[in-house]
Amino acid sequence: MSDTVFGLLTIGVLVAALAAAHVPLGGWMAKVFTDERDWRVESLVYRLCRVDPRSEQRWGSYAVAVLGFSVVGIVLLFLLIALQGVLPLARGASMHLDTALNTAVSFVTNTNWQSYAGEAGASPVVQALGLTVQNFVSPAVGLAVAIALVRGLVRSNGTGIGNFWVDLVRGTVRVLLPVALVGAVVLLLGGVVQNLAAPTSVTTLDGGQQVVQGGLVASQEAIKMLGTNGGGYFNANSAHPFENPTPLTNLVEIFLMLVVPFSLPRTYGILVGDRRQGVAVLGFMATLWGLLVAVVTWAEVSAASGPLGGMEGKEVRFGSWASALFGASTTGTSTGAVNSMHESYSALGGGGALFGMLLGEVAPGGVGTGLYGALLLAVLTVFLSGLMVGRTPELLGKQIGRREITLTALALLVMPALVLSLTGIAMVAPVVSSQMLASGPHGLTEVMYAYTSASNNNGSAFAGLSADTPYLNLTLALAMLLGRFVPIVLTLALAGSLVAQRRRPTIAGTLPTHTPTFAGLFVAVAVVVTGLTFFPALALGPLAEALA
Template sequence: MSGTWTGWIPVAVILLALALVYVPLGNYMARVFSSEHDTAVERALYKITGVNPKGKQHWMKYASSVLAFSVVSIVVLYLLQRVQGHLPLAHGMGAVHPDQAWNTAVSFVTNTNWQSYSGEEAMTQLTQMAGLAVQNFVSAAVGISVAIALVRGLANREGDGVIGNFWVDLTRTLMRILLPIALVGAVLLITQGAIQNFNAPQSFSTIAGGQQSIPGGAVASQEVIKELGTNGGGYFNANSAHPYENPTMWSNVLEIFLILVIPVSLTRTFGKLVRDVRQGWALLATMAVLFFASFAVVAASESSLGIPGGGAMEGKEYRFGVIPSSFFAVSTTMTSTGAVDSFHSSYSPLGGCMLILDMMLGEISPGGVGSGLYGMLIIAILSVFVAGLMVGRTPEYLGKRIGISEITKASMYLLIMPALVLAGVGISTMLPNTRDSMSTTGPHGFSDIVYAYTSASNNNGSAFAGFGADTPWFNISLAVAMMLGRFLPIIFALALAGAFAKQRPAEATAGTLPTHRPQFVGVMVGIALILGALTFLPTLVLGPLTEALQ
């Protein structure tokens, strides 16, 4: 299917579906976050938890709420893994060892879902449902909440510094957006053959005369939020290449659609909340240019190799083929999802290089749920600042002045990820035991390490297959990269939200830089490429680019 025009049908279906839901879903999410009314269920939750839904938070209070909620989540998930063998639905599994439990707890709370274990062999059904699947929901909701807080800071016309209420944003995201879509999506996955049960592993005889254990589990319900929340952690080690998680071509289409639908539609939400939908279109156009440029490179690289007419099929499912697999790969690396239906380590050197670069851009096109939007807004802010310096105008974005304080926060946001990646890779290459974790030596082995720290620092979670990350060093260091790569950018994004919320918007004049025109889209694309491609060029040369030349 991959070598003919039919391989493009799933891509066309996904793009058409995204176009159809863009306006209604974007408008709906804008209403969710601007409404003054709470549902009966939400009011009951606020009463139980002691939350004042009318309370307003400045950025420091909002940030402390995010951090407190996340720290408690890490501790609870860690403890659940350590005692899972004594809880129901264990089916003979024991406790997860400490450094892996730490890595997994941080991974799922930070929306990374990096897995240094085989899900069906390490985690009990209760841990999968009550621990991992729950964090799939709440970590996604945290990202969306932070994005909305930054949008409120830009849209604030009162100058009072208020950016919302984290607990209200979290609750509304869960109850009004994620849960309803996940319910429908899970049912659709079940109709395609994804399993949903509490069965213990069953043993079957193989044709060769051996025995194979087939696990059960509540897979469809976890699979849907894995994609919808741009989480990526699979119930099974094979992730979305496993037939119980992703049974058919149409389930593959649904999963890619779920990965993209909220990040894409949030640009419309942004436009509605700032009262200028043209601004949302400009962000979407920037994301689209970067996305389709990456897809063109990956699809061309994979289609030009391997069997005649079939492309490079190593590491790919014949059920899906090269073009849909390439589209999934680009979607997952550009949205901080980390789910895979093919294995990126088997991609051509140029294709694999492009997937790494997708993450090095900051996963902003369209990025993760929430994180993609606030990441792209940081690019927009920096673009306004650079463009203002070039033409001698005072930098303003949506009427909010970008001064020394604002550009410092934006710059610190952008420096965090490169610092984590380069430090992690540099230290790891000097350790004597690192070679044992690499799938091979030479440039490809170096790419294993680069991919791992890029994935962790960007809260993506995918990996080059064959990289042995279940060691004390990688479990601990990658968890640190995930934690700092998630929460430091959130703090700077919220600090920016607070700074903008204290400003009253200035009226547009003849000297105001238009930020909704194609010229500004071009500037944002250029800034994104300069920050990503040039920052990491030496690293890419040592790994995938050298491999491609060889």
């Protein structure tokens, strides 16, 4: 079977699997966040943490809970990483403090940027008790924020947008844990390792010795993909045969990273009482994802002559099509896992992956972050549409006034401000230029990709940039923190503003937000805003390299 036929078949099977999961998983998540009863294990957690599950929080209290939980997570994970050298199952010395801080911030912000080799830099204790735990709770935080924003659109004349602790526990216990368990079993059956055996020394083909590490890989691999986290147990990430041994496990991993983001529009449609609204958001996400897959695949398949196209930096067991599908999906979400080296992609292929992140986690984005990112763009779209037709813009009966559009605009501007300012500073800083493998347009792409990945909480990297230096570790950590929590606070403030309004009835002049016309305008706004913001930088980086 040719690589082209196999690639098209893989995409077809993936789309069919996502379509099959869309209705049941989307419906289940809607039930999870509207259920009046708590499971026993949830009630136990509430009692231990002294949480009243029936209480409601204003947006400010909800935001404080999100920030407080995340800060505590960063501190505890930092201590665990810094002290891993004296804990059981240690592997060599502990990380440098700046690397440990970068790693702690990375996993708590759902970025999973790694400035260290996974199998050598983190012990099994850190991997299992620190990193895997954050792989569950960090996407649950994003899911909670998305549900809070939807409540702001649904409820009227109130102040409460839910209870963060209830949303966090339910998202973890009822959504992420069961699906990750099934995913881990499937990956384990597919050949992904899961053990605590001592490292094995093997003799290579040329007679040398190589130490092969094992570990609790399948369990971490499942949730790193499902939670759109992306951190690899091994340095080669999902290109490592212990993490991703076959084309079948590769397909399963792509499915896991896309299934929750693509199912959340169904949840949204059910919660707002109009499933057509969810279909419009799904169409928006699917269109952007499909365009990214098409561009990256075309660029990589046509990058070199021969039946396999450009295979530099790619695993022969996957080929160009499956590698491009993985690369477009991991940058379209906030996953950051890689099964091929993006540094080795063609100029347009790497530029396409970069553009997928610059869209702002909406194609289809991460767990929760994709939905609330799309809704922020929906607010902007109805505002612009209202200006064009001369009517007061509304979304689901809620007026988009000065406060709402200000909060939306600020939330959408955080990432571009971080990417462009930090990239510009880094390009003139000698401490960064010495760490770049390439110069010229490709060198700019390396640096811009790193700060885009951090600011969008993605975590993938152009491997040519040696990022494990104090300056890069600290500035990337700053980008992760601001890129994650400033938009979250602004999104929750928007939810608080919306929930205080009375829902207006639909009239003849109300802009319908469920039609194909609106979905097309929705896509156009996302692409045009991204293009206008980043075209000069892209023209100096991947576009200049492609033209050269």
